[in-house]
Amino acid sequence: MSIYPFSIEVTVANDYSDVLPLSPRSFYVLLSLAKEEAHGYAIAKTVASLTGGAVRLTAGTLYPIVRQMLADGWILELPEDGEDTRRRRYRLSARGRRIAQAEAQRLDDLVRMAHDFALLPALAT
Amino acid sequence: MSWRRLVTLTLFAYPTDFREEFREQILADLEDERPEPWRIASDIVFTGLRMRAESLIRDVGFGLRRLRKRPLLVGVVVASFALGIGANVAVFSVLDAVLLKPLPYPNAGRLAIVIADDKRGVAGSALSIPDVSDLRANTPAFEAIAAEAQDSAILTGSGRPREIDGMDITWNYFAVLGLHPVLGRFFAGPDGAPGIRRVVISERLWRTQLGADPHVIGTNIRFDGVPIQIVGVAPDVRVPAADNGSLDRDDFWSPLPNSVPAKQRGARYLGAIALLAPGATMKAAAADLALASSRLTTRYPRTDAGIAFEVQSTNAAFFANVTPVLWTVFAAVIAVLLITCANVASLLLADASTRDQEFALRASLGASARRLRSQLLAETGVLALASGAIGVALAYAGLQFLASTLLRGLPRIDSAKIDGWTLLYAVLSVVVVTLLSGMWPVVALRRERLAGTVDAAGRGGDRSAGALARSTLVVIELAVTLVLVVLSGLTVRSFYTLTHPNLGIRTTGVLVSQTIGLPSTRYNQLPARLTFARSLLGQVRAIPGVRDAALSVSYPLSEVIVTFTVGIVGKTYPVGNQPDAHLNAVTPGYFSILGLPTLRGRTFSPNDNDTAQPVAIVNQAFVKRYLSDREPIGTRLRVAGWEGAAPTTATIVGVVGNEQQRLSRPAPAMYYLPIAQLAPNVLNAVVLSDRLTPAELDRSLDRAVARTDPLLVAPKTYTIKNLIDIAAATPRSSVVLLGALAAVALLLAISGVFGVVSFSVTQRYREFGVRRALGARRSDVLGDVLRRALVVSCLGVAFGTTIAVVAARAIASQLDGVSPLDPLTFSAVISLLLGCASLAALLPALRATRVDPALTLRYE
Numbered sequence: 001m002s003i004y005p006f007s008i009e010v011t012v013a014n015d016y017s018d019v020l021p022l023s024p025r026s027f028y029v030l031l032s033l034a035k036e037e038a039h040g041y042a043i044a045k046t047v048a049s050l051t052g053g054a055v056r057l058t059a060g061t062l063y064p065i066v067r068q069m070l071a072d073g074w075i076l077e078l079p080e081d082g083e084d085t086r087r088r089r090y091r092l093s094a095r096g097r098r099i100a101q102a103e104a105q106r107l108d109d110l111v112r113m114a115h116d117f118a119l120l121p122a123l124a125t
Numbered sequence: 126m127s128w129r130r131l132v133t134l135t136l137f138a139y140p141t142d143f144r145e146e147f148r149e150q151i152l153a154d155l156e157d158e159r160p161e162p163w164r165i166a167s168d169i170v171f172t173g174l175r176m177r178a179e180s181l182i183r184d185v186g187f188g189l190r191r192l193r194k195r196p197l198l199v200g201v202v203v204a205s206f207a208l209g210i211g212a213n214v215a216v217f218s219v220l221d222a223v224l225l226k227p228l229p230y231p232n233a234g235r236l237a238i239v240i241a242d243d244k245r246g247v248a249g250s251a252l253s254i255p256d257v258s259d260l261r262a263n264t265p266a267f268e269a270i271a272a273e274a275q276d277s278a279i280l281t282g283s284g285r286p287r288e289i290d291g292m293d294i295t296w297n298y299f300a301v302l303g304l305h306p307v308l309g310r311f312f313a314g315p316d317g318a319p320g321i322r323r324v325v326i327s328e329r330l331w332r333t334q335l336g337a338d339p340h341v342i343g344t345n346i347r348f349d350g351v352p353i354q355i356v357g358v359a360p361d362v363r364v365p366a367a368d369n370g371s372l373d374r375d376d377f378w379s380p381l382p383n384s385v386p387a388k389q390r391g392a393r394y395l396g397a398i399a400l401l402a403p404g405a406t407m408k409a410a411a412a413d414l415a416l417a418s419s420r421l422t423t424r425y426p427r428t429d430a431g432i433a434f435e436v437q438s439t440n441a442a443f444f445a446n447v448t449p450v451l452w453t454v455f456a457a458v459i460a461v462l463l464i465t466c467a468n469v470a471s472l473l474l475a476d477a478s479t480r481d482q483e484f485a486l487r488a489s490l491g492a493s494a495r496r497l498r499s500q501l502l503a504e505t506g507v508l509a510l511a512s513g514a515i516g517v518a519l520a521y522a523g524l525q526f527l528a529s530t531l532l533r534g535l536p537r538i539d540s541a542k543i544d545g546w547t548l549l550y551a552v553l554s555v556v557v558v559t560l561l562s563g564m565w566p567v568v569a570l571r572r573e574r575l576a577g578t579v580d581a582a583g584r585g586g587d588r589s590a591g592a593l594a595r596s597t598l599v600v601i602e603l604a605v606t607l608v609l610v611v612l613s614g615l616t617v618r619s620f621y622t623l624t625h626p627n628l629g630i631r632t633t634g635v636l637v638s639q640t641i642g643l644p645s646t647r648y649n650q651l652p653a654r655l656t657f658a659r660s661l662l663g664q665v666r667a668i669p670g671v672r673d674a675a676l677s678v679s680y681p682l683s684e685v686i687v688t689f690t691v692g693i694v695g696k697t698y699p700v701g702n703q704p705d706a707h708l709n710a711v712t713p714g715y716f717s718i719l720g721l722p723t724l725r726g727r728t729f730s731p732n733d734n735d736t737a738q739p740v741a742i743v744n745q746a747f748v749k750r751y752l753s754d755r756e757p758i759g760t761r762l763r764v765a766g767w768e769g770a771a772p773t774t775a776t777i778v779g780v781v782g783n784e785q786q787r788l789s790r791p792a793p794a795m796y797y798l799p800i801a802q803l804a805p806n807v808l809n810a811v812v813l814s815d816r817l818t819p820a821e822l823d824r825s826l827d828r829a830v831a832r833t834d835p836l837l838v839a840p841k842t843y844t845i846k847n848l849i850d851i852a853a854a855t856p857r858s859s860v861v862l863l864g865a866l867a868a869v870a871l872l873l874a875i876s877g878v879f880g881v882v883s884f885s886v887t888q889r890y891r892e893f894g895v896r897r898a899l900g901a902r903r904s905d906v907l908g909d910v911l912r913r914a915l916v917v918s919c920l921g922v923a924f925g926t927t928i929a930v931v932a933a934r935a936i937a938s939q940l941d942g943v944s945p946l947d948p949l950t951f952s953a954v955i956s957l958l959l960g961c962a963s964l965a966a967l968l969p970a971l972r973a974t975r976v977d978p979a980l981t982l983r984y985e
Contacts, residue, residue: 041154059151060135060168064176067143086153 138173367396603921894981
């Protein structure tokens with residue numbers, strides 16, 4: 001349920017703190033849409049291949065996430081392209097992209113810390 | 126089922142709007158690849174349920190926030206629901222404990238009661254020992270049959286003698302129930318051999334009298350001064366006394382004698398409890414018994430003609446009296462809950478119609494109609510759930526109160542409590558109440574109301590979508606109320622008839638004692654019994670304040686009714702068709718104390734003693750039934766002796782007026798014999814006194830009995846009024862409960878009519894203003910409002926009367942002395958309801974006449 005038919009892009013990256021951290025599933029869904037638009041089934045397949053099958057989204061679990069993201073304006077539904085009328089294609093909104101970036105940044109920071117604290121080998125500089 | 130269909134089905138776990146939006150995509154994905162269908166199906170179910178739960182939590186949260194702003198609505202709704210649900214839960218827990226719960230024995234599900242239906246009406250429903258052994262051999266549907274007879278004993282030894290209740294049982298009695306001893310053992314076959322005296326005692330007796338001594342088995346206890354060996358301790362549960370139709374809390378069990386001469390085939394005094402063989406049905410048992418009956422009738426025509434053995438469920442045997450009362454009261458509380466729902470529904474409708482703007486706004490912001498509906502329902506659900514919790518608390522408190530007051534006499538009432546089943550019923554009530562009262566505003570929320578034009582309501586009168594719904598609710602409410610008030614009116618009239626009986630006797634200044642049983646160990650000889658009776662009568666007469674006293678075997682409304690066959694000398698009867706009548710043995714004062722009129726001849730005199738000619742007195746009903754063809758005085762009766770004594774021939778010397786033995790039953794044919802000639806071993810005192818209360822008489826009687834025989838226990842005494850109250854206890858609870866429920870229903874209905882008319886008047890304010898401005902008189906407006914209210918009320922009353930006719934017929938068996946279609950009750954209740962409805966409509970109608978036309982026009 002989307003109250004506004006468009007996303008309002010007035011927030012700054014810092015303000016995503018209330019939605020972060022994302023659940024791994026949500027992050028992978030955003031990640032799979034980062035390069036190109038896709039329909040639901042393609043999203044699920046990309047996520048499976050990205051994680052080597054560790055994160056599996058079935059039709060049963062994927063679409064509730066899709067719907068929530070649509071409602072929150074993280075992704076947008078594209079007009080039908082006439083090829084497959086049953087499927088709908090989704091792309092990342094600017095807001096969704098920023099959220100994914102913020103999450104990636106958060107994860108990157110964590111990894112850096114892990115290196116600094118010798119949990120992982122020191123980074124080559 | 127194909128995996129595709131399975132997945133399609135599981136999609137219903139999703140909330141509807143989501144399912145509609147994504148169904149095609151999900152199915153398209155499944156066609157491309159067929160991964161493990163079970164995994165997808167379970168994914169869908171879990172995710173779907175989670176989404177539903179989340180949306181429910183959102184709705185509930187929203188509802189709570191909204192309800193916080195309407196404390197008055199919340200207060201009224203929660204109070205009505207809590208009372209309605211509370212009453213329902215309390216009554217259900219009683220119904221459950223008394224009627225629905227199985228009896229507390231492992232074999233409860235397979236138990237059945239065997240009765241001997243005596244077509245001649247002599248023996249009632251009891252069986253004899255030979256009956257039981259015959260049936261054991263002839264009924265394959267029964268795995269075992271046990272028999273029992275009530276007994277009592279006087280516990281002597283330490284302190285004052287105390288009377289305790291018990292049973293004489295066949296050795297397999299406890300095995301049939303499936304009970305196990307707490308200590309020691311139950312009986313075995315040899316325990317019933319003649320000359321052996323053994324006893325099983327109750328856990329209660331063991332704890333209170335014997336200090337829970339673990340070494341009690343094998344020791345002796347003294348009954349009537351005679352030592353008896355204890356062989357076992359039975360668990361503390363009520364046990365079925367089939368001969369008495371009750372579940373008794375007994376303290377001892379002794380074995381019935383094993384071998385009984387065949388001539389005692391006609392001595393029917395046993396209750397029989399049978400254990401159905403595994404897989405056998407009641408129907409099969411009934412067929413077996415019918416076959417056995419006809420076989421026995423042919424074989425023993427003298428004793429078994431007219432006897433038909435039948436099987437009864439334990440419920441029919443033990444709860445037949447209270448079953449209709451409990452179901453009626455249960456139906457009544459459900460009716461009250463329905464009325465409450467109707468009332469709350471019209472409140473919610475009125476509330477919802479003030480929210481048109483809110484709904485229209487939210488709909489335009491993208492909320493689907495489904496969403497708004499589920500939110501509305503969630504609001505009602507929150508209210509109902511809160512009320513349910515309060516209701517259960519109320520029921521908990523109310524149950525203690527009811528169980529210790531009104532319902533005290535019900536069997537098993539002490540086990541009524543709030544348990545899992547009761548809570549389940551409470552949850553069910555909450556759901557039903559939510560749907561019944563919450564659906565009205567939901568249905569009224571039509572799409573067009575969400576579409577926008579909100580301000581039209583009120584301009585042309587009460588055209589809001591709920592107007593028709595509200596009137597319907599009032600019709601339902603009035604109809605249900607009418608049914609309840611009619612039923613309670615009928616019950617009240619019946620109760621009045623029942624408690625103001627024409628017993629045929631003096632009812633003031635007469636006190637009677639319960640029966641004193643003379644133990645057979647010391648009173649097996651006639652002279653001993655006669656001496657005791659003479660001595661006791663002398664002691665009772667000497668009690669200060671006693672104007673006159675008599676002894677008898679039975680008295681009006683007594684527990685003891687003795688029915689014997691009686692023959693009229695000079696008449697012959699076909700086998701199995703001998704006259705029978707109630708027997709009472711009395712001392713001479715009995716008739717004058719009870720004020721029974723002597724219609725012919727004389728009553729007994731002190732000269733009618735054991736050395737004089739045997740004499741008898743009969744009552745009017747006896748003459749009418751058996752002696753209509755001859756002069757009663759001088760007719761000779763062949764009467765049985767007491768407890769197997771030789772039959773004698775007694776000459777009728779008098780005819781007295783009828784005495785009623787049971788409330789609401791016609792006076793039976795009775796014959797009286799002098800105690801001095803019959804020497805019975807059960808006696809009670811009948812006392813005439815203007816000033817003694819039962820408590821005072823109890824104390825004096827205690828001393829009188831102790832002086833006559835220190836090992837006997839004095840019985841309690843009652844006034845005739847007490848006896849009527851005790852006999853009418855169950856009808857009284859039903860009258861009070863139904864009356865209270867009817868009163869509540871009436872109040873609810875009045876407030877319902879008031880609320881609806883009042884709301885409608887508010888809606889039509891502008892209309893009235895315009896009409897007044899156009900020249901309508903106040904009386905026109907008043908008439909209009911009242912007329913509409915009256916049409917609705919009449920509809921409700923008409924429906925209600927129709928249902929009440931059916932309902933009254935259904936409870937006809939519970940009514941005494943009043944026809945179920947009693948015109949007085951019906952017309953009184955109809956006028957009462959129409960009167961109340963008109964009054965409730967009058968106040969808002971008067972308000973409508975005070976509309977200021979000028980003020981209204983200013984708004985137009």
